[in-house]
Structure formats: C-alpha cells, structure tokens
Amino acid sequence: MFQVKLPTVQRLLYTTAVTICVCMALTRVAAAQPSEHPTADLLSELIRIDTSNPPGNEARIAEFLAERLGPAGFEIRIVPTPQPGKAHFIARLKGDGSKRAVLLAAHADVVGVEREKWTIDPFAGVIRDGYVWGRGAIDFKGGLAVFTQAVTRLAREHVPLHRDVILVAEADEESGRYNTSWLADSNWSLIDCEFALNEGGWIIKNDDGRVQYVSISTADKRSIPLIVTATGTSTHSSMPTPDNPILTLSRALAKLADFETPLELTAGTREFFATLAKTSSPPLSTNLNTLLNGTDPKQVREADREISQNPLLHALARNTIAPVILKAGFRGNVIPGSAQATLNVRLIPGTDFEALVSSIRRVINDDRVDVSLARPNTPEGARAAALLKQTASLKPSPKDTVLYRALERSAHSIWPERPVTTYLFQAGTDAIAWRSRGIPVYGIYPYPITAEDLKRMHGNDERVLIQSLEQGTELIFKTLVALQSE
Numbered sequence: 096m097f098q099v100k101l102p103t104v105q106r107l108l109y110t111t112a113v114t115i116c117v118c119m120a121l122t123r124v125a126a127a128q129p130s131e132h133p134t135a136d137l138l139s140e141l142i143r144i145d146t147s148n149p150p151g152n153e154a155r156i157a158e159f160l161a162e163r164l165g166p167a168g169f170e171i172r173i174v175p176t177p178q179p180g181k182a183h184f185i186a187r188l189k190g191d192g193s194k195r196a197v198l199l200a201a202h203a204d205v206v207g208v209e210r211e212k213w214t215i216d217p218f219a220g221v222i223r224d225g226y227v228w229g230r231g232a233i234d235f236k237g238g239l240a241v242f243t244q245a246v247t248r249l250a251r252e253h254v255p256l257h258r259d260v261i262l263v264a265e266a267d268e269e270s271g272r273y274n275t276s277w278l279a280d281s282n283w284s285l286i287d288c289e290f291a292l293n294e295g296g297w298i299i300k301n302d303d304g305r306v307q308y309v310s311i312s313t314a315d316k317r318s319i320p321l322i323v324t325a326t327g328t329s330t331h332s333s334m335p336t337p338d339n340p341i342l343t344l345s346r347a348l349a350k351l352a353d354f355e356t357p358l359e360l361t362a363g364t365r366e367f368f369a370t371l372a373k374t375s376s377p378p379l380s381t382n383l384n385t386l387l388n389g390t391d392p393k394q395v396r397e398a399d400r401e402i403s404q405n406p407l408l409h410a411l412a413r414n415t416i417a418p419v420i421l422k423a424g425f426r427g428n429v430i431p432g433s434a435q436a437t438l439n440v441r442l443i444p445g446t447d448f449e450a451l452v453s454s455i456r457r458v459i460n461d462d463r464v465d466v467s468l469a470r471p472n473t474p475e476g477a478r479a480a481a482l483l484k485q486t487a488s489l490k491p492s493p494k495d496t497v498l499y500r501a502l503e504r505s506a507h508s509i510w511p512e513r514p515v516t517t518y519l520f521q522a523g524t525d526a527i528a529w530r531s532r533g534i535p536v537y538g539i540y541p542y543p544i545t546a547e548d549l550k551r552m553h554g555n556d557e558r559v560l561i562q563s564l565e566q567g568t569e570l571i572f573k574t575l576v577a578l579q580s581e
C-alpha cells in the first residue's frame with residue numbers, strides 16, 4: 096500500500112513537454128474543451144488498458160486512475176498484492192465525517208477474448224455508431240467509468256459531503272485469489288463503509304428504446320463445485336465388464352439431466368417477477384402471474400416449465416446444477432477404475448446445501464457413485480468449504496436504507512414511471528466481501544441495455560451505448576448527492 100505522488104521526473108518531463116509544445120497550443124484548444132461524452136471517453140481509455148485476467152495487470156488501471164483522481168482531490172491508496180502487476184485501487188473523497196462512508200466498487204479485470212471472433216479490436220476502445228466497443232464495455236469497465244465520472248463530478252462541483260465517498264477498482268474478480276475478499280481480510284479499514292454499490296442488477300431497455308425496468312441486486316447466487324465420482328473394476332478393455340465407471344457416471348449424469356430442483360422464490364425474486372409480469376406481455380406475464388399467485392399445482396408447474404425456457408429466469412427461480420468438467424480414462428485399451436465429473440452448483444443464499452446434496456444422491460441412487468465436495472485438503476475443497484460457510488449466513492441487503500431509497504428516487508427521476516425492483520443476481524460478485532460482514536451492497540450495471548446487447552457480455556463484440564453511459568453517470572451522481580442530505 097502506498098500514497099501516490101506524481102514522480103518528480105514525470106513532473107519535470109511534463110513541464111518540459113509543455114514548454115516545447117507552446118507552438119502547438121492553439122491546435123490543442125479544441126481538445127481542452129470538456130468532452131461531450133466524458134464517461135464514454137473514459138471507458139474507451141480503460142478498455143485500451145488490457146486487463147484480461149489471467150494475469151490481470153490491474154495495477155495499470157490503478158496507476159491510470161491515480162493520475163486522474165489524485166489531482167482532483169482524492170486520497171489515493173494502491174494496495175499491491177503478492178502477485179506482481181496486480182493491485183487494488185482505492186480513492187477516497189473526504190466528507191465532514193458526520194456520517195459513515197459510501198463505497199462504489201468496480202472490478203478492473205476482464206475476461207479474455209476469442210480475438211478472431213470479434214469484428215473490431217477488443218482492446219482499441221473503439222467509439223462508433225453511438226457505442227463504445229471492447230472487452231469490459233459492459234462487465235465492468237463501463238461501471239468503473241460511470242462510478243469514476245460520478246465521483247469526479249462530486250469533487251469538481253464541490254458538493255458538500257457528510258460521508259466519505261470511496262471508489263474501489265478491484266483486482267481478481269473474474270478469476271484469481273487476490274480478490275476483494277483478500278483485500279477485506281488484509282486492509283478492511285480502507286474499505287469499511289455504511290453501504291456500497293457494485294455490479295448486479297440491470298436497467299433493461301426494450302427494442303423501442305424505452306427503459307422497461309430498473310433492477311437492483313440485493314443478493315448474489317454462489318457457485319460451489321461438487322464432485323461426482325463413479326468407481327468400478329479397472330481391467331483390459333478387450334473383456335468389458337458391466338461396472339465400467341464411465342458408463343456408471345454417464346447414467347448418473349443422465350439422471351441429473353432429467354432432474355429439476357424445486358422452485359425457490361426469494362422475496363427479491365418475487366418482487367422482480369411481479370415487476371417483469373407488469374412490464375411484459377402474454378404469455379410471459381400470464382405465466383409469471385400463475386407462478387407467483389397460482390393455486391393449482393399443475394398450472395404452476397406448467398407456468399414454471401414455460402418460464403424456465405429462458406435460462407436466466409430458470410436460474411433465478413431455483414438452485415441450478417450444471418456438469419462442467421469430465422475426467423475419465425488414460426489409455427485406449429484400459430477400462431479405468433474411476434470416472435469423475437465436476438458439477439457447478441449455483442446456490443441461492445440461505446439454501447440448505449446438505450439437503451440439496453442428499454437430493455442429488457437420491458436421484459443418482461447408485462452406491463458406486465459418490466457425491467461430495469472436493470477434499471478439504473485441496474485448494475478447491477478448502478475454498479468450497481469456506482464459501483459454504485459464508486453462504487449459509489448471508490442475508491439479502493435490506494431495502495430500507497438511504498442508499499437503496501436514493502437509488503430508487505434517482506432512477507425514477509431519470510426514467511419516470513419505470514418500476515424499480517430488487518433482484519437476485521444469478522452469478523457471484525465481489526459483494527460478498529461486504530455482505531458477509533453485514534454491510535448492505537446494491538448491485539447495478541448502471542447503463543440501460545437491451546437483452547440483445549446483454550448477450551455480448553463475456554462474449555464477442557461487447558458494447559455499451561454512449562447515451563446509456565451518460566444516463567448512468569447522472570443516476571449515480573444524483574444518488575450520491577441525495578445521500579449526502581440524509
């Protein structure tokens with residue numbers, strides 16, 4: 096961790112450069128004008144810093160933001176991790192200390208790309224056709240740009256602050272071990288706050304350009320790996336035996352393919368489904384209403400089946416189980432003694448995990464097949480055990496906080512009459528570092544987006560609308576201002 100100051104050499108170079116370039120000053124006047132789309136321009140710059148993780152190289156984002164926010168009046172801390180080039184960035188705008196801090200968290204790393212499938216350079220920060228294009232445009236450099244721009248505006252306009260405003264650009268959200276949980280364990284005092292914003296819910300836009308609803312996540316599903324191991328007789332493959340573990344495992348997986356976990360609608364998901372019902376048309380609206388209010392179990396099952404055709408809605412309504420890795424066999428003429436599958440289980444917080452594992456065992460119903468967590472003496476096993484412990488006690492963030500209300504009011508002022516709803520985020524986020532310590536975290540991707548564009552997240556030709564970025568900045572700025580008076 097260290098305080099960032101512009102190095103003397105750098106200042107010297109800067110002064111020299113300014114002197115030399117006086118003759119070019121006139122041509123620079125246009126560039127010095129405030130940008131029409133500052134958030135989009137900032138996002139473009141962030142995308143050009145390639146932070147594909149692994150390895151991440153998030154320290155480059157930290158240095159970039161330090162140079163921007165330091166001179167704007169923020170206290171800057173960069174927390175290096177044991178991995179070279181990987182660091183967390185923390186900028187604090189001081190308030191008068193009469194209220195506890197509000198924190199905005201955005202991860203600085205992105206997932207990698209299949210470059211040949213992109214029609215543009217994913218790391219060029221292209222601005223074209225009303226969009227900013229590139230890896231991380233949606234997830235979550237767009238959010239980092241919005242949060243940075245909103246807090247910069249607070250500083251620039253000298254908004255009187257009762258609370259410190261903390262901006263965190265995080266490392267290792269997409270993968271790796273030096274994530275916000277590591278940061279929280281090693282430097283909690285730097286990120287302690289009353290409540291926080293991070294990624295999560297969506298501001299969904301219809302094809303006609305109107306915002307359909309604003310969703311704010313108050314809980315995240317958690318990802319737990321479960322190992323299924325079939326055992327049998329290892330022997331010469333010229334004399335096959337019926338207990339070939341590859342066949343046993345295949346049968347077990349086939350049974351799981353036909354198994355549907357029961358509906359588990361949290362209060363947040365109920366509110367979200369009710370909002371979706373109000374803002375969509377039949378048959379979706381009818382099915383959602385039946386799912387929420389139906390009394391005939393057969394009709395509810397049928398509605399569930401229809402709704403579950405949509406993988407997102409399916410995932411919100413229950414714990415899910417997906418086989419993701421198979422390991423079996425090592426020679427073309429040997430029947431192996433065991434075969435293994437990893438299931439990725441996505442849990443709704445509060446789920447009785449043991450009961451879920453028991454139901455999986457019951458479905459497989461084969462004593463040659465073992466279903467269990469990875470062994471606790473392996474890194475995966477230790478991680479899974481720790482996650483489960485955290486997940487069991489996780490509570491959704493409450494709606495009755497000044498931050499949630501401020502966000503809701505700001506959203507209504509920008510998109511009048513559009514409903515704002517809580518949301519269970521279908522994946523895990525870095526929110527756990529705060530939520531597991533009882534601090535409310537609200538998730539939002541702060542830019543209106545169509546379902547079509549959403550498919551590009553972690554995919555190809557990721558992009559976000561310039562107009563959405565600027566609206567999102569307005570949303571977050573207004574929220575932060577409103578917070579100061581409460």
Ligand SMILES: [Zn+2]
Nearest residue numbers: 202234235294
């Ligand atoms: Zn993300």
